[in-house]
Amino acid sequence: MLPIETTQTRVITQFKRVIAADQLSQSYIFAGPAGVGKMQVAQWLAMRLFCLNVQDGSPCGECAECQRILSHNHPDVVTISTEDKTIKVDAIRELKQEMSKSGMEGNQRVFIINDADKMTTGASNSLLKFYEEPVANTLVILLTSAKNRLLPTILSRAQMITFLPADASRIEASLVDEGIARNVARFASRMANEPAQALALAQDEAFNAQLTAVDQLLNKVAKRDLEAFIQVQSQLLPIAKNTTDQAQLLTLIALTYQLAMRHHYQLNEIESGAVNALSQQSGAQLADQTAAVLVAQQQLDQNVSFQSDLEQLILKLIG
Numbered sequence: 376m377l378p379i380e381t382t383q384t385r386v387i388t389q390f391k392r393v394i395a396a397d398q399l400s401q402s403y404i405f406a407g408p409a410g411v412g413k414m415q416v417a418q419w420l421a422m423r424l425f426c427l428n429v430q431d432g433s434p435c436g437e438c439a440e441c442q443r444i445l446s447h448n449h450p451d452v453v454t455i456s457t458e459d460k461t462i463k464v465d466a467i468r469e470l471k472q473e474m475s476k477s478g479m480e481g482n483q484r485v486f487i488i489n490d491a492d493k494m495t496t497g498a499s500n501s502l503l504k505f506y507e508e509p510v511a512n513t514l515v516i517l518l519t520s521a522k523n524r525l526l527p528t529i530l531s532r533a534q535m536i537t538f539l540p541a542d543a544s545r546i547e548a549s550l551v552d553e554g555i556a557r558n559v560a561r562f563a564s565r566m567a568n569e570p571a572q573a574l575a576l577a578q579d580e581a582f583n584a585q586l587t588a589v590d591q592l593l594n595k596v597a598k599r600d601l602e603a604f605i606q607v608q609s610q611l612l613p614i615a616k617n618t619t620d621q622a623q624l625l626t627l628i629a630l631t632y633q634l635a636m637r638h639h640y641q642l643n644e645i646e647s648g649a650v651n652a653l654s655q656q657s658g659a660q661l662a663d664q665t666a667a668v669l670v671a672q673q674q675l676d677q678n679v680s681f682q683s684d685l686e687q688l689i690l691k692l693i694g
């Protein structure tokens with residue numbers, strides 16, 4: 376699977392559906408902040424149209440056609456990209472001349488204009504003629520991180536696709552799509568900032584064991600059940616033998632409190648388990664407990680024994 380299929384799952388799934396239904400438009404605007412993968416999705420789309428080896432609606436990324444597109448050497452996939460402040464009318468005129476030729480190797484052609492908001496009014500007006508007399512089998516993709524700077528006439532003629540950053544909640548959603556349980560996805564996506572890493576964590580047995588143990592522990596803490604204190608030795612120490620695991624366990628506790636705090640203030644929707652149980656407390660209590668977790672994290676860094684660190688923490692949390 377190409378990496379972009381994991382980070383922009385929603386957009387890719389949408390395009391798979393559109394292509395399967397043979398409803399691809401002639402022009403799209405990909406709008407969204409820099410670095411979210413607009414160019415990669417444009418390339419994905421081009422590869423999808425030219426790939427010799429499409430499987431389950433995805434291009435292979437490896438065949439000769441895909442490789443030529445990825446290395447910007449495909450004669451029928453033309454990209455305009457500039458470091459200059461503007462894209463001038465000449466560049467668009469050249470593009471339109473290219474468009475008027477039929478495809479070198481088949482009919483399909485793809486034109487990608489990066490930073491389309493850099494087009495001068497003259498350039499934009501020149502491009503508008505394409506929309507007035509579209510060329511068959513031609514796909515035009517405009518990429519922009521400032522869609523408000525595009526002329527309204529262009530905005531009205533191309534279909535807008537909005538890209539959201541691959542933040543934790545997007546990674547969480549992509550993990551759920553991969554069949555990971557929601558609760559595990561929620562924690563894994565916040566522990567790792569990168570989709571592949573988050574997926575590996577979510578599938579890791581040791582991580583899942585820690586997550587379950589932390590959830591049980593904090594459920595008891597929420598009930599002010601002193602058995603939580605006993606669980607430190609019986610359940611947590613055996614699964615956190617080295618400092619990496621110990622730090623990870625404290626991070627999971629910290630994350631549970633963060634999510635509980637957000638849930639308390641109704642910033643995130645339905646929660647279950649310890650997050651839900653803890654969120655029933657007052658905001659002040661949650662703030663104190665979050666601070667206590669932070670102290671425990673700092674003490675672990677200062678080589679305080681994990682057992683006494685965690686026991687002190689539990690006493691403060693139950694307190």
Ligand SMILES: [Zn+2]
Binds near residue numbers: 422426438
């Ligand atoms: Zn291919």
